């Protein structure tokens with residue numbers, strides 16, 4: 417799944433010249449010592465999976481409003497410009513302006529994240545309907561680009577001019593994209609990386625991050641992937657991480673399913689507090705073609721990442737926040753006894769949190785809960801017992817050697833038992849996608865009430 421490299425192709429520069437680009441940033445040709453062109457191909461849903469066509473068309477409904485503004489549409493494609501984009505498109509003026517506004521705020525976030533301001537306008541051909549494009553104009557565009565858009569996807573062509581083996585000195589990118597399915601957003605990420613780093617990184621990173629950018633919405637930190645993507649991911653055995661990051665057979669533009677797994681990994685590493693601090697430097701090193709790899713950076717945490725990745729796929733839904741559900745690997749646990757109790761503060765807005773009690777099936781534990789919490793902004797104050805429906809109740813889960821029990825109810829009772837031995841984690845029962853607006857803390861103290869018959873089994 418490598419981005420493939422080509423040496424200088426004429427049509428790319430032809431298409432630059434064709435483009436009615438008037439801001440004076442037009443490239444002089446002939447100054448480069450070496451030209452390398454990398455192509456990041458976005459997949460075509462249509463040609464790859466027929467059953468999805470229906471779903472995709474359905475999900476692309478907002479994009480279809482483009483076709484409704486016929487009265488507002490000019491004849492043929494028009495050029496629209498913003499600070500960082502030059503957009504040649506046949507979508508309506510309003511839609512073009514909305515797209516540019518979105519792309520600009522996305523780019524601001526992206527440049528902040530990668531710490532590099534965009535150096536050059538990103539040139540984009542965004543095509544809604546080929547019938548609106550004159551034949552002679554299409555004939556001058558990159559055939560690969562046109563072909564990708566006809567297939568329902570997009571293509572970003574990056575040309576890097578630089579010294580062979582030396583620092584890259586100049587690069588530019590042209591995007592061809594269908595107006596549908598947020599393809600322009602996806603391709604714009606490739607173009608930004610191409611222009612500013614001369615590379616988009618290995619395929620898992622390039623396509624994973626382009627998907628992250630595609631789903632980005634201002635002010636939202638939760639999962640925002642299409643419903644069909646989430647359904648697909650949850651219908652499968654999680655793809656092993658090694659198969660996502662180290663599969664030489666995978667390539668750009670291979671299948672939307674592979675894109676979905678790359679997105680999961682990049683989204684999680686970027687958002688989960690256990691992994692995000694090392695993810696940005698890893699990405700910057702990958703973009704700089706340095707000798708780093710996922711395995712070298714995260715190798716020591718392999719089991720932890722695998723565990724959280726599988727849990728993320730299982731629990732994910734729109735609005736799921738990896739940062740609120742990051743697992744606490746550092747918590748110290750103790751075995752409650754007559755003398756020692758385990759104390760914890762459980763936040764309503766977070767996922768599973770350490771109770772600090774190492775528990776045994778068969779034992780009975782005493783429970784003391786103090787405080788209250790709310791579900792949602794204006795929710796009523798609830799105790800650990802929650803609502804009559806069970807929402808907002810204190811619930812538990814047992815972690816043992818990277819395996820989890822089924823969740824079980826604890827509530828505000830004075831005592832409880834556990835279904836198996838291990839480390840007890842707690843949370844406030846609520847939909848995974850709706851934790852962020854919860855409020856409040858419940859203090860939990862767990863002691864040993866009665867020792868049951870313990871099997872020879874030991875917990876780790």
Ligand SMILES: [Zn+2]
Pocket residue numbers: 456457458459602603606622623626
């Ligand atoms: Zn792509």
